[in-house]
Amino acid sequence: MLNFHDQSYFIKVFRTHTGFTPKEYRNRFVVKHY
Numbered sequence: 001m002l003n004f005h006d007q008s009y010f011i012k013v014f015r016t017h018t019g020f021t022p023k024e025y026r027n028r029f030v031v032k033h034y
């Protein structure tokens with residue numbers, strides 16, 4: 001969907017820009033709606 005070749009490459013790029021893996025980022029910053 002975001003035009004990355006594979007998941008591990010996306011995670012590597014995401015971590016380079018944010019300092020977090022996508023899972024860590026989601027756990028810290030995404031508001032949970034119940």
